[in-house]
Amino acid sequence: MQPTPVPLDQVDLADLDVFEQNRAWGMFDTLRREAPVHWNPEHDGGSGFWSITRYDDIERIDKDPETFTSTKFTNLEEPPPEYQELRRSILETDGPRHLALRKLLMRDFTPAQLRRYEDFLRGLAKVTVATALQQEQMDFVDAIAADYPIAVLARLLDTPEEMTPRLIAWGNEIVGFSDPEYARVLVNSEEAEAYRHLPFSSPVSQEIFEYGRTLAAERTGGDGDDLVSKLVNRIPEDGVPLSPEHYDNYFLLLVVAGNETTRQAISHSMKALIDNPDQMQWLVEHPEKMQVAVEEFVRFASPVYHFRRTATRDVELHGQQIKQGDKVVMWFASGNRDETHFEDPYTLKLDRMPNDHMSFGKGPHSCMGSNLARFEMRILFETLLPQVAEIRQNGDIRRVRSNFVNGIKAFPVSIASA
Amino acid sequence: MTETRTTLREHESDLVVASATAVAEGVVELRLADDSGAGLPPWTPGAHVDLVLGDDLVRQYSLCGDPADASSYTVAVLREPASRGGSAYVHEGLAEGSRVTVRGPRNHFPLLASPRYEFVAGGIGITPMLPMVAEAEASGADWHLSYGGRTAASMAYAEHLVAAYGDRVTLVPFDEQGVLDLATILGSPRADTLVYCCGPEGLLAAVEGVCTSSWPAGALHLERFAAKATEAPAGGERSFELELAASGVTLQVPPDKSVFDVIQDAGVSVLGSCHEGICGTCEQVVLEGEVDHRDSVLNETEKAANDAMMVCVSRCLSDRLVLDL
Numbered sequence: 053m054q055p056t057p058v059p060l061d062q063v064d065l066a067d068l069d070v071f072e073q074n075r076a077w078g079m080f081d082t083l084r085r086e087a088p089v090h091w092n093p094e095h096d097g098g099s100g101f102w103s104i105t106r107y108d109d110i111e112r113i114d115k116d117p118e119t120f121t122s123t124k125f126t127n128l129e130e131p132p133p134e135y136q137e138l139r140r141s142i143l144e145t146d147g148p149r150h151l152a153l154r155k156l157l158m159r160d161f162t163p164a165q166l167r168r169y170e171d172f173l174r175g176l177a178k179v180t181v182a183t184a185l186q187q188e189q190m191d192f193v194d195a196i197a198a199d200y201p202i203a204v205l206a207r208l209l210d211t212p213e214e215m216t217p218r219l220i221a222w223g224n225e226i227v228g229f230s231d232p233e234y235a236r237v238l239v240n241s242e243e244a245e246a247y248r249h250l251p252f253s254s255p256v257s258q259e260i261f262e263y264g265r266t267l268a269a270e271r272t273g274g275d276g277d278d279l280v281s282k283l284v285n286r287i288p289e290d291g292v293p294l295s296p297e298h299y300d301n302y303f304l305l306l307v308v309a310g311n312e313t314t315r316q317a318i319s320h321s322m323k324a325l326i327d328n329p330d331q332m333q334w335l336v337e338h339p340e341k342m343q344v345a346v347e348e349f350v351r352f353a354s355p356v357y358h359f360r361r362t363a364t365r366d367v368e369l370h371g372q373q374i375k376q377g378d379k380v381v382m383w384f385a386s387g388n389r390d391e392t393h394f395e396d397p398y399t400l401k402l403d404r405m406p407n408d409h410m411s412f413g414k415g416p417h418s419c420m421g422s423n424l425a426r427f428e429m430r431i432l433f434e435t436l437l438p439q440v441a442e443i444r445q446n447g448d449i450r451r452v453r454s455n456f457v458n459g460i461k462a463f464p465v466s467i468a469s470a
Numbered sequence: 471m472t473e474t475r476t477t478l479r480e481h482e483s484d485l486v487v488a489s490a491t492a493v494a495e496g497v498v499e500l501r502l503a504d505d506s507g508a509g510l511p512p513w514t515p516g517a518h519v520d521l522v523l524g525d526d527l528v529r530q531y532s533l534c535g536d537p538a539d540a541s542s543y544t545v546a547v548l549r550e551p552a553s554r555g556g557s558a559y560v561h562e563g564l565a566e567g568s569r570v571t572v573r574g575p576r577n578h579f580p581l582l583a584s585p586r587y588e589f590v591a592g593g594i595g596i597t598p599m600l601p602m603v604a605e606a607e608a609s610g611a612d613w614h615l616s617y618g619g620r621t622a623a624s625m626a627y628a629e630h631l632v633a634a635y636g637d638r639v640t641l642v643p644f645d646e647q648g649v650l651d652l653a654t655i656l657g658s659p660r661a662d663t664l665v666y667c668c669g670p671e672g673l674l675a676a677v678e679g680v681c682t683s684s685w686p687a688g689a690l691h692l693e694r695f696a697a698k699a700t701e702a703p704a705g706g707e708r709s710f711e712l713e714l715a716a717s718g719v720t721l722q723v724p725p726d727k728s729v730f731d732v733i734q735d736a737g738v739s740v741l742g743s744c745h746e747g748i749c750g751t752c753e754q755v756v757l758e759g760e761v762d763h764r765d766s767v768l769n770e771t772e773k774a775a776n777d778a779m780m781v782c783v784s785r786c787l788s789d790r791l792v793l794d795l
Binding site: 147148151152154155158159162163164167275287289290291292343344347350405406407408409412413415416417418419420422 | 481511512513514516517574575576577578580582687688716717718719734736737738739740741742743744748749750751753754755767777778794
């Protein structure tokens with residue numbers, strides 16, 4: 053649905069109400085048309101940021117890490133300099149070290165490698181769907197979207213089943229760092245000052261670290277095939293071993309990234325199908341098109357609103373003077389609605405082609421788990437759709453209060469089984 | 471804004487040849503010094519660097535000096551009769567005072583901690599072994615090196631090794647003693663021993679054969695010295711048809727464009743990071759077609775399987791390539 057345009061003087065992408073109420077899209081549209089490089093002040097002590105909203109600009113920035121570095125951190129938060137090294141993960145690393153860290157696990161996420169998990173995923177999807185469909189009324193997030201990706205992650209990490217609820221709760225807290233319903237300590241609160249040394253300034257990071265360290269201690273020197281064993285037993289190819297802090301941050305990233313984003317993509321996709329019954333019907337009749345449909349799901353969902361870079365030198369872009377040290381925010385979600393790249397961008401077209409969306413990023417930091425996310429979504433919908441005679445939204449959606457993840461917290465539906 | 475195509479660059483140094491010394495028949499040792507004063511990136515035994523010898527001439531050489539030396543890298547280069555230009559260029563084009571661009575270092579062949587090691591080197595494959603045995607010795611490990619070569623005169627660093635480590639080193643010149651006796655060298659598999667091997671393909675295959683049948687999985691570590699094929703074949707690149715099966719589109723890959731770019735230009739989502747065949751991000755499943763592998767990600771077995779490829783650098787030898795995309 054085409055959003056209502058928002059006048060330029062009312063655009064504020066630092067206002068979390070906007071995102072909780074799903075009003076960012078109209079602002080993105082205005083910025084793309086009228087102010088593609090737009091200064092947005094922050095209200096919580098942040099230094100402000102440039103919003104980049106056009107597809108082509110986002111792509112150029114993401115592909116130019118020398119001018120737009122990740123090493124000054126990649127969310128809006130500006131961690132104090134004394135804690136930056138402690139909090140640094142692969143996300144906040146550029147150059148050869150980034151490549152070495154990426155290579156540690158990249159090949160575990162290639163399409164060929166992931167085929168090993170196909171039977172497991174199909175079995176898991178079947179159980180998830182069958183369990184959910186025992187009831188007609190459900191919250192789609194709780195019943196289907198949340199459990200499934202986290203169970204996949206638990207398998208990749210080889211953690212016991214009883215840990216799964218903890219993994220889900222941890223992911224919620226970390227990614228919902230600006231949402232009072234999820235986070236014990238809000239990222240911008242005074243209380244968070246005590247946790248500035250931790251990722252997302254969140255005390256839950258410490259819990260995740262401790263669990264990660266327990267797993268690392270058990271698996272160091274072993275020959276396990278799980279991601280933890282690989283992280284602790286492989287040497288990055290620059291020859292510099294992972295420090296304990298880097299291990300902590302890598303582990304935390306796996307827990308969060310593996311948990312939240314796929315879940316959001318699944319919820320948004322279901323919502324999009326309910327809103328577009330003709331498209332749902334088409335997909336049911338063309339199951340062989342699922343792989344292409346998943347690309348449109350991922351574009352439409354845009355589970356990550358933005359990542360941030362920092363200018364390493366003064367740059368002029370569309371007449372604006374970006375100064376060295378300025379925060380530059382790439383609004384991937386806006387790029388996915390750019391009319392110059394996507395015809396009728398607000399329309400769900402499951403056979404859309406071309407569809408070179410930017411949900412996974414465009415540069416050297418592009419999502420390492422993209423193939424896994426695609427595979428999970430494909431198998432889930434291949435399993436779910438034939439089981440559904442009718443599905444209706446059964447109440448209001450509630451969204452995560454965040455301008456980082458585009459998340460759905462509550463999504464009541466009723467499903468009549470086929 | 472700057473236009474940047476390659477999005478993740480490795481460290482590149484502009485170094486000066488501080489010395490070029492013949493260390494065996496047909497082998498020249500180059501010490502490449504950093505005269506900028508900035509210091510060189512650190513490395514560990516088993517690491518290699520790229521010598522960028524020309525636009526399309528990039529060769530990889532193991533570092534064989536002292537990892538503690540942050541002011542220079544040392545490589546030793548054999549002039550290969552079948553050289554595609556790299557080693558000939560090093561021997562003829564580089565002399566003391568020449569400048570050369572060096573990329574890396576990176577390490578595909580790291581020395582893992584172990585109480586015991588069995589090192590097996592053939593010919594110029596001795597180079598990564600030099601810092602390895604030094605580290606093994608420093609760590610107090612029990613180790614042995616078997617080093618084979620065509621003739622005693624062709625075996626670089628042989629005298630140095632015997633002088634420094636005595637009977638931990640066994641030299642086997644082919645013209646005097648024949649080939650390395652792998653059945654004996656690797657005849658007593660032990661759970662606490664790692665095997666490291668570097669040398670010509672024949673030796674690697676033989677060592678793999680012995681280790682696969684009798685050693686614990688994971689004991690063998692080897693590095694192949696195949697040159698990275700970054701240059702166009704004689705007669706130039708060919709064009710071929712590219713079918714993206716899931717997307718249902720058929721495209722043409724012209725000689726001057728990568729498979730990655732053709733996919734992206736067609737508006738199909740494909741992710742890349744290094745665009746140099748190093749990182750593995752753009753790997754795709756191959757359904758049909760004979761892949762011309764040019765990456766540094768897949769090993770020989772994986773390349774031979776012909777079911778996956780890095781679309782940023784690899785191409786196709788047959789007329790049609792079909793990907794599951």
